[in-house]
Amino acid sequence: MTKPPKHVLGISGGKDSAALAIYLRDKYPQLDILYYFCDTGKELDETYKLVESLQSYLGKPIKKLKAKAAKDLDKNPFDYYYEVYRGYLPNNIARWCTKTMKIQPFEDFVGEEKTISYVGIRGDEDREGYISKKSNIQSIFPFRRNIWSEEIIREVLADNKRDQIQEHYQGLGLNGGLNKISKIVSNPLDLQERNFEGNKRKIHEKLNKLLDLGVSEFNQVVFQQLKGSGYPIAFEEDYPLLYNDEVLVRKDIFRMLEESDVGVPEYYSKLEYEVDGEVGEYARSRSGCYFCFFQQKIEWVWLYEQHPDLFEQAIAYENEKEGFTWNQGEALVDLKHPNRIAQIKREHLERMNREDSIGSKYLVDKMVDAEKDCIACFS
Numbered sequence: 001m002t003k004p005p006k007h008v009l010g011i012s013g014g015k016d017s018a019a020l021a022i023y024l025r026d027k028y029p030q031l032d033i034l035y036y037f038c039d040t041g042k043e044l045d046e047t048y049k050l051v052e053s054l055q056s057y058l059g060k061p062i063k064k065l066k067a068k069a070a071k072d073l074d075k076n077p078f079d080y081y082y083e084v085y086r087g088y089l090p091n092n093i094a095r096w097c098t099k100t101m102k103i104q105p106f107e108d109f110v111g112e113e114k115t116i117s118y119v120g121i122r123g124d125e126d127r128e129g130y131i132s133k134k135s136n137i138q139s140i141f142p143f144r145r146n147i148w149s150e151e152i153i154r155e156v157l158a159d160n161k162r163d164q165i166q167e168h169y170q171g172l173g174l175n176g177g178l179n180k181i182s183k184i185v186s187n188p189l190d191l192q193e194r195n196f197e198g199n200k201r202k203i204h205e206k207l208n209k210l211l212d213l214g215v216s217e218f219n220q221v222v223f224q225q226l227k228g229s230g231y232p233i234a235f236e237e238d239y240p241l242l243y244n245d246e247v248l249v250r251k252d253i254f255r256m257l258e259e260s261d262v263g264v265p266e267y268y269s270k271l272e273y274e275v276d277g278e279v280g281e282y283a284r285s286r287s288g289c290y291f292c293f294f295q296q297k298i299e300w301v302w303l304y305e306q307h308p309d310l311f312e313q314a315i316a317y318e319n320e321k322e323g324f325t326w327n328q329g330e331a332l333v334d335l336k337h338p339n340r341i342a343q344i345k346r347e348h349l350e351r352m353n354r355e356d357s358i359g360s361k362y363l364v365d366k367m368v369d370a371e372k373d374c375i376a377c378f379s
């Protein structure tokens with residue numbers, strides 16, 4: 001008998017991956033999931049606390065993965081690679097940090113075994129996140145209506161697969177709706193070379209039409225189609241998530257964390273600040289290294305006021321490298337000036353009031369959306 005795939009879930013220290021672990025443990029206890037956390041050695045204490053309390057809730061260990069070379073030498077992973085890169089600090093263009101401390105340890109952990117990796121992208125997000133390029137690793141997105149990766153959808157909906165997809169739908173013995181489904185399936189996508197955006201839109205339109213007619217049915221068809229392929233899912237006899245049509249969004253994530261004993265990571269708790277006699281609220285929006293260059297200015301202010309020691313350590317890195325700034329051309333030593341802090345708070349408050357008036361205050365989540373493969377650090 002073929003060996004079934006391994007199931008893994010990466011805990012980033014953020015709310016979504018923690019909630020996903022809770023969700024899968026509670027709803028699909030039959031899945032034997034291995035949990036891991038890639039430690040950069042520069043996370044906030046709140047993150048380490050979350051990992052501990054999640055571990056107690058899951059009743060299973062969360063394996064702490066450290067970049068191998070750093071582990072062998074018993075060094076702090078970030079400082080080890082900082083040395084290897086000869087004092088070249090990471091930034092959003094040269095992002096060696098994610099590659100060496102998140103992705104590589106994950107791929108080493110998985111090895112060559114067929115593996116299903118669960119990713120906590122929510123149903124109200126429109127991004128794919130980091131997808132391992134290794135062919136033995138397949139990502140599944142349980143919080144979304146479409147649980148499959150883009151690569152699989154593209155393959156399953158390809159024009160030359162239309163007859164097979166029709167047959168799989170017929171094989172489900174559906175009483176109604178088959179005509180509608182056949183019409184959608186038989187309609188060719190006619191993808192155009194190099195028209196990436198146009199092609200993506202066409203694929204998503206077709207996908208959504210099929211999902212509208214039955215999420216579970218669509219999943220079963222994909223499952224059938226992938227049988228015999230090299231994808232890890234093809235080595236499962238059956239798969240419980242095929243029959244799940246729940247979509248979980250931001251508020252569900254907070255509810256799950258609050259209702260469990262795990263709780264929302266402390267850095268998400270909104271704290272009040274005052275500027276020009278007005279009161280605003282700030283929090284950190286994400287897990288990851290305390291000096292992460294993806295932070296917004298207001299998050300740097302949060303770090304300065306809530307973890308002054310860490311803020312000073314971030315300054316120390318800047319001081320080691322002439323001209324380097326973590327934060328878009330502004331040195332932290334300038335950012336911490338009282339006038340500058342007041343200005344950042346003022347701008348933040350104005351933006352929040354504006355966003356509030358159009359009903360979208362989670363700027364933070366939108367920013368993460370824009371950062372293509374941040375799932376390894378911030379889900």
Ligand code: SF4
Nearest residue numbers: 097098288289292377
């Ligand atoms: S949290 Fe930021 S600094 Fe840390 S590894 Fe991820 S991208 Fe790099």
